Amino acid sequence: MQNSRSAQLFKQAQAVIPGGVNSPVRAFRSVGSEPLFIKTASGCNITDEDGNSFIDYVGSWGPMILGHCHPQVIAAVKTAMERGCSFGAPTELEVTLAEMVIKAVPSVEMVRMVSSGTEATMSAIRLARGYTNRDKILKFSGCYHGHSDALLVKAGSGAATFGVPDSPGVPTDFAKHTLTARFNDLDSVRKLVSENKDQIACIIVEPIAGNMGTVPPREGFLEGLRQLCTNEGIVLIFDEVMSGFRVAYGGAQEVYGVTPDMTTLGKIIGGGLPVGAFGGKKEIMSLLSPSGGVYQAGTLSGNPLAMTAGIETLKLLQRPGFYQELEEKSAYVAGGIAKAAKDAGFPIYSTRVGSMFCAFFTKGEVQDWDSAAQCDTTAFAKYFRLMLEEGVYLAPSQFETAFVSIAHSQDDLDRTIAAAAKSFKAL
Ligand code: PMP
Helix, strand or coil: CCCHHHHHHHHHHHHHCHHHCCCHHHHCHHHCCCCCCEEEEEECEEEECCCCEEEECCHHHCCCCCCECCHHHHHHHHHHHHHCCCCCCCCHHHHHHHHHHHHHCCCCCEEEEECCHHHHHHHHHHHHHHHHCCCEEEEECCCCCCCCHHHCCCCCHHHHHCCCCCCCCCCHHHHCCEEEECCCCHHHHHHHHHHCCCCEEEEEECCCECCCCCECCCCCHHHHHHHHHHHHCCEEEEECCCCCCCCCCCHHHHHHCCCCCEEEEEHHHHCCCCCEEEEECHHHHCCECCCCCECCCCCCCCCHHHHHHHHHHHHHHCCCCHHHHHHHHHHHHHHHHHHHHHHCCCCCEEEEECCEEEEECCCCCCCCHHHHCCCCHHHHHHHHHHHHHCCEECCCCCCCCEECCCCCCHHHHHHHHHHHHHHHHHC
């Protein structure tokens, strides 16, 4: 594969941008490689600066559920742009998207827009603390909720990939209110809750963990968290930045029938433009400034271009049969890759919920961070590079989720499975 232009740009980038990238996992370090600089994308294909095209399973890390450059989204954003990029004043678009989100997501009665998932979770936690008058929060090892100080503790993918689960620069004093339990292990949660009686403001969880590969919740896990939070007056926050509008129109809470008190969103609701949102019960959300005293704000919050891309994306997701079609495509490709590995005698543990899937390079089951960490990351790195040579662009880390879009055609899926078969044989 010719990659001289990407190599040149990476060299230039490293001189002016730390590590040459604006978000760490993009650097391809954990797969012992260098990043491709992307020039264009369309449907499920992305093309780099050297003209190489790939079938894309990153989808900008989740937002591109419709594939890249959906004509309806592009047309709407162009029109919105001509009306003005940002006003710093309320718009009808914000009301429209808020109403759509409230209608879709069971737990959301009111919602506030922000510009990233990080802001959404950070603000949701501040609000939960304000609401309960408690300081401590509980998260799960391997779950990522953005890079705010309190949440950068045992935070999965990016951080875990680089072996710095607790980042320098986060004062111990800031992280000391963060308790960490094991995903899928209710006993570990009960223990922390009883040791910190009446001190925990919220439990924040990715209902489908997507930042340690893809780890679905065990039966009863989310229900157990719901019960415990109700009993103890703890705010339950589902971080659906990744799973929201991805695994179903109403997110993981629709799939599993468990309703949290608050939900954080991002990625898909911005259709590829910078967006995040947090919402929940009116009783809690009303405490937010200016109706309440918990402060939160943003110059570009509710940005008209992002709102427009979100509205158009959500409209398209409402098409009858959309999620069924996506489910079938995803089952086909994830099943095909798992079978290719088995046929090649290569052990993987395959997981999938809707269009989120992962091939873990391990023989054992993966239920939490400890079991995910058993994976053979060296073999994964080889697989990643082989797949790239075959024209398939996967996330450059074992601890990430692969995303299928509605734009992946049968031919794309078959080519992906053939590439996987060839790669597993070569391993
Ligand atoms: N929460 C989850 C579950 C995420 O997957 C991510 C990003 N991958 C975030 C929060 C942070 O979102 P952002 O990168 O937009 O700040």
